[in-house]
Amino acid sequence: MSDEKLPLRSENYSEWYNTLVQRAELADYAPVRGCMVVRPYGWSLWENIQQALDRRFKATGHVNAAFPLFIPMSFLEKEKAHVEGFSPELAVVTIGGGETLEEPLVVRPTSETVIGYMYSKWIKSYRDLPVLINQWxxxxxxxxxxRLFLRTLEFFWQEGHTAHATSEEAEAETRRMLDVYADFAINDGAVPVISGRKSEKEKFAGAVNSYTIEAMMxxxxxxxxxxxxxxxQNFAKAFNIQYLDPTNTLQYCWTTxxxxxxxxxxxxxMTHGDDQGLVLPPKLAPIQxxxxxxxxxxxxxVKVMTAVAAVTEELKDFxxxxxxxxxxxxxxxxxDWEMRGVPLRIEIGPKDVEKGSVAFARRDAPGRAGKSFVPRDRLAQRVAEMLQTIQTSLHEKALAFRKANTHEPGDYAELCQVVEDGFAFAWWCGRAECEAKVKEDTKATTRCIPFEQPGGEGKCIVCGAQSSEKVIFAKAY
RNA sequence: CGGGGUGUAGCGCAGUUCGGCAGCGCACCGCGUUUGGGACGCGGGGGUCGCCGGUUCGAGUCCGGCCGCCCCGACCA
Known part of the structure; x- marks a missing residue:
């Protein structure tokens, strides 16, 4: 139940976020530091995200399975970069059933290792490939x-793990699934994202290449x-994921x-919310x-509730x-419902009953601007159109915001200035020293090297060396 | 782990200076009036004042220790 206004985004963004998450009943703090309870409204939103993604995974040939929560410590140590990346943040179980364990068990930080181990058992022949498994x-x-949702000790996700016969096929899979994410984010989440490649420094521990979708909050x-x-073949070699090719030669798999x-x-x-509260995209909103x-x-x-019952029946597919x-x-x-981000409110009062109409109020256009009076006939169709309009306009608005706050600095001083308040899209030579200097001077990091490049060449914004790619610098969550 | 802040009813806070019955607003429960942009009246319920110890006739308040949480940094999906 909400009883007062939220902190203003412009005055204290993080306080606005924390208050909103709790007041909208998306999540709450758990008794353990850094852990969250996802409340029914938040979980319902997650379920809609799951469905939207799972549908796409299935459509691209993937199947779901479940792998164990505990992983033998020694597994993590098999891939050098992987263990170096993750060891500082592992939770380790050393006692079970009152006895000290012979080998400590890691609570999975991600499942490449245990899944790699299983894949080495399951994969024998090129005929077994590709293996396309996802787990929630x-x-x-x-x-x-x-921070609630953004970074908690325990979080919920899906992780897809695939094994392929060739490098090309695995690369294609990697890119295909990034495209799936981008399609989901843009079309269902109305969250505009920039697809691209991570720098060496920012890539996943154990990966050859990492790709990302980056959004502006x-x-x-x-x-x-x-x-x-x-x-x-990093994990294939660490876990012996091998197959016999058609010429009866043993080969390592390529994994993603x-x-x-x-x-x-x-x-x-953080993409759609405003000072009134959440704004949820119709395709994912628990309540549309x-x-x-x-x-x-x-x-x-009596009269109003009779009309409400009729409208409810007519809109039962929403x-x-x-x-x-x-x-x-x-x-x-x-x-109250604006705070919870419900995309469309329908008001039905005595005047509406009399006129055979209802009142629409769009969440994405607060106040009088978002209100309209709509005839009762073809209501389901009108509602569907309105939800689609809202869905589209949320994305357009967010995209316009990102464009307005993405800069193309001409020199280093300007770069340092613009990353204080937006994205910087600039030439970069690719050297870690230049990346590190920017981080040291501004706290901004390279977010990704977008696939969409202007072409041609330019001079590195940091050192002036000839560069063939532009990168997004920004402060990140 | 360093710097800063904070802990009193579900939430937000006052009370702590100068020790003397545990308070206010919202929320919650009951009754009535209300209802097209955060209603109102009357009546209620709810407390280990973060924890442990000390001083005192008496501690939310003074002293010592400990803990939690938040913000800022180093690390990160």
């Missing part, structure tokens, strides 16, 4: 600083919203992994439409909620 799971990474910081990794987590909920909140009945007396109540609470006023309900 929770993982644990012992982070220093945590409402405070102009970047959020890595999904990643896809080409693992080469890709993941998208509950962090994406944070992306939705809320009906608020309005009446003054018993006579009106995720719809009737707010028939009697203990709060309509005005309170308006604010």
């Amino acid at each position: 799971a929770n993982v644990v990474r012992w982070e220093m600083r945590t 409402g405070d102009k910081r970047a959020l890595q919203s999904g990643t896809s990794h080409f693992l080469g 992994s890709w993941g998208l987590s509950t962090r994406f909920i944070g992306a939705i909140i 439409i809320v009906i608020v009945p309005i009446y003054k007396n018993e006579d009106e109540r 995720r719809l909620k009737v707010d028939d609470r009697q203990e709060v006023t309509p005005g309170f309900k308006f604010n």
Whole structure:
């Protein structure tokens, strides 16, 4: 239940975010530091994200499975870069059933190792390939600083793990799944993303190449919203994932992994939210439409509720909620559902019953601007059109915001200035020293080398060396 | 782990200076009036004042120790 205004985004963005997550009942703090409880409203949003992704995974030939939460410590140590990347943030179980374990068990931070181990058992022949498996799971990474959804010790995600006969096929899979993420983010989340390649420094521990979709949040910081990794033969060699090719020669597989987590909920909140609260894209919103009945007396109540029942029946294919609470006023309900981000509100009062109409109020256009009076006929169609309009306009608005805050600095001084308040798209020679200098001077990091390049060549924004690619620099979550 | 802040009802806070009945607003429960942008009246319920110890006739308040959480940094999906 909300009773007062949120902190303003412009005054304290992170306080706005923290308050909103809790007040909208998406999540709450758990008794363990850094852990969260995903509440029913937040989980319902996650379920819609899961469905949207799972549908796409199935459509691209993947199947789901479940691998264990515990991984033998020695597994993590088999791939050098992997263990170096993850060892600082591992949760380790050393006692089980009251006995000290012979070998400590790691609570999975990600499952490349245990899945690699299983793949080595399952894969014998080129006829077994490709293996295209996904799992929906929770993982644990012992982070220093945590934020609800954005970075918690335990989080929920999906991780796809595939094995292929050739490098080309694995690379194609890596890119294909990044495209799946981008399609999901843009079309279902209405979150505009930039697809690209991670720098050496930013790539996944154990990957040959990492690809990412990067989004701009409402405070102009970047959020890595999904990643896809080409693992080469690194894990295949560490876990002996081998197959016999058609010429009866033993070959190592080429593997990939890709993941998208509950962090994406944070992306939705910070891409679309405003000072009134959440703004959810219709395709993912747990509640797409809320009906608020309005009446003054018993006579009106009966008439209005009869109309509400008819409308509810007509709109049964939508995720719809009737707010028939009697203990709060309509005005309170308006604010309450706006805070929760419901895309479309339908008000039905005595005047509407009389005129055979209803009132629409768009969440993405607060106040009078978002209100319209709509005839009752063909209502389902009108609602569907309105939800689509909202879905589209959310994406357009977010895209316009990102464009307005993406700069192309001409020199280093300008780069340092623009990353204080947006993205910088600039030539980069690819050297880690230049990347590190920017980070040291500004705290901004390279987010990705976008696939979409202007072409040609330029001079590295840091050192002036000839460069063939431009990179996004930004402060990131 | 360093720097800063904070801990009193579900939430937000006052009270701590100068020790003397545990308070306010919102939320919650009951009754009535209300209801097209955060209603109102009356009546209620709810507390290990973060924890442990000390001083005192008496501690939310003073002293010592410990803990949690938040913000800023180093690390990260």
